[in-house]
Amino acid sequence: MHKKIFVSSLIILLSVLFHNTTLAQKSRIKTIIVDAGHGGREPGANGAYSTEAQITLALSLKVAALLEKELPDTKIIQSRTTDVFQPVTEKAAFANQNKGDLFVCIHVNAAPPIRHSEITGYRNKVYYTGKGKKKVKHTKREPVYRVWHTPNPRYGTGTYVWAADRDDSKASAMSERFESEAEVSDDVPDPNTPEGLIASRLWVQKYFKNSVRLASMIENEFVKIGRKSDGVLQRNEKGIWVLQATNMPAVLIETGFITNKEEEDFLNSEEGQEQMAGAIVKAVVTFKKTMDASRGNSVSDNTTTGAPSSKK
Numbered sequence: 001m002h003k004k005i006f007v008s009s010l011i012i013l014l015s016v017l018f019h020n021t022t023l024a025q026k027s028r029i030k031t032i033i034v035d036a037g038h039g040g041r042e043p044g045a046n047g048a049y050s051t052e053a054q055i056t057l058a059l060s061l062k063v064a065a066l067l068e069k070e071l072p073d074t075k076i077i078q079s080r081t082t083d084v085f086q087p088v089t090e091k092a093a094f095a096n097q098n099k100g101d102l103f104v105c106i107h108v109n110a111a112p113p114i115r116h117s118e119i120t121g122y123r124n125k126v127y128y129t130g131k132g133k134k135k136v137k138h139t140k141r142e143p144v145y146r147v148w149h150t151p152n153p154r155y156g157t158g159t160y161v162w163a164a165d166r167d168d169s170k171a172s173a174m175s176e177r178f179e180s181e182a183e184v185s186d187d188v189p190d191p192n193t194p195e196g197l198i199a200s201r202l203w204v205q206k207y208f209k210n211s212v213r214l215a216s217m218i219e220n221e222f223v224k225i226g227r228k229s230d231g232v233l234q235r236n237e238k239g240i241w242v243l244q245a246t247n248m249p250a251v252l253i254e255t256g257f258i259t260n261k262e263e264e265d266f267l268n269s270e271e272g273q274e275q276m277a278g279a280i281v282k283a284v285v286t287f288k289k290t291m292d293a294s295r296g297n298s299v300s301d302n303t304t305t306g307a308p309s310s311k312k
């Protein structure tokens with residue numbers, strides 16, 4: 001009797017161990033997409049001597065090379081490695097087609113110049129009212145302004161996640177993924193059923209949580225290298241479209257202000273680029289480890305990371 005209990009406990013123990021090991025070995029983050037913002041005929045923001053597209057390309061080449069070194073078992077795919085134009089729709093489609101499990105998008109911020117004005121004198125302006133014999137001449141004293149602009153001193157980093165009101169777009173991007181993965185996997189819900197719709201919304205919530213987690217890890221690393229951080233942000237602008245149209249956790253990193261001379265210099269320098277790429281990669285590696293660890297430790301938590309299907 002005791003022997004029977006021992007044997008069955010052993011079987012349960014072994015199967016739990018085996019199950020956990022398999023989960024731990026199979027990382028949910030198998031493919032990382034690194035996207036250099038803008039490019040080609042769309043240079044993005046302009047600095048005094050460089051463009052956003054030049055900096056994002058230099059940074060993402062460094063990020064990808066470092067990631068390949070740090071995560072040899074992970075596929076690192078860059079959306080562009082040269083100065084070519086890519087509409088944001090193409091970038092998102094590229095990431096989805098390559099079945100990315102994480103989308104890291106690199107940008108440089110810009111702030112409009114600050115407008116100043118001062119009154120330098122006055123002039124008389126002549127105007128008339130009435131018609132014919134009733135026409136009356138008037139003169140009005142008007143100030144004369146001198147207007148000039150100075151560079152906006154705004155500086156610092158910020159990492160964006162999609163705004164919560166874009167969850168529906170993200171869910172429809174998810175449905176497309178379910179549709180393509182349902183052909184090769186049984187554990188993916190049919191997106192055309194209510195269950196599938198609910199599932200895609202749940203994935204969006206998980207992805208949102210994970211995107212925020214990665215974004216804050218990135219900003220923390222920036223603070224460690226001495227950057228001023230605006231933290232994790234949400235925004236609804238055109239450039240952010242890639243975040244909602246990709247069916248994976250996604251972050252958009254604003255690496256600094258090209259309109260601030262010091263930050264333009266820093267982001268164009270070899271040292272600055274190495275520091276920034278190093279910080280981003282450190283955060284991504286930590287994020288992946290955290291995700292994989294939570295996956296190995298808890299069987300019930302195995303759906304909180306990466307893509308809905310692990311069969312690729």
Ligand SMILES: [Zn+2]
Pocket residue numbers: 037038044045052107108239
């Ligand atoms: Zn940009």
